[in-house]
């Protein structure tokens with residue numbers, strides 16, 4: 488994921504009024520870190536409803552608490568960024 492992709496994600500959060508609160512697990516403020524790669528959950532796109540999945544499943548960006556490891560997952564399609572970002576599994580965190 489490029490710096491431009493990360494900026495697009497942050498801009499989408501700003502447009503939607505997202506603000507990160509202290510971590511609900513460890514209660515420390517200012518610990519959230521946006522991971523530089525996509526991950527995904529297996530799943531198939533539905534014909535009806537909002538586009539939550541693509542051919543590779545549900546493309547997600549992890550946001551990790553750098554204190555306790557608590558992890559939030561944001562669906563890039565729901566952020567309206569499916570066409571702007573390459574959310575294919577080649578760039579995901581599946582291998583490892």
Ligand SMILES: [Zn+2]
Pocket residue numbers: 510511512513514515518552553554555556557
């Ligand atoms: Zn935490």
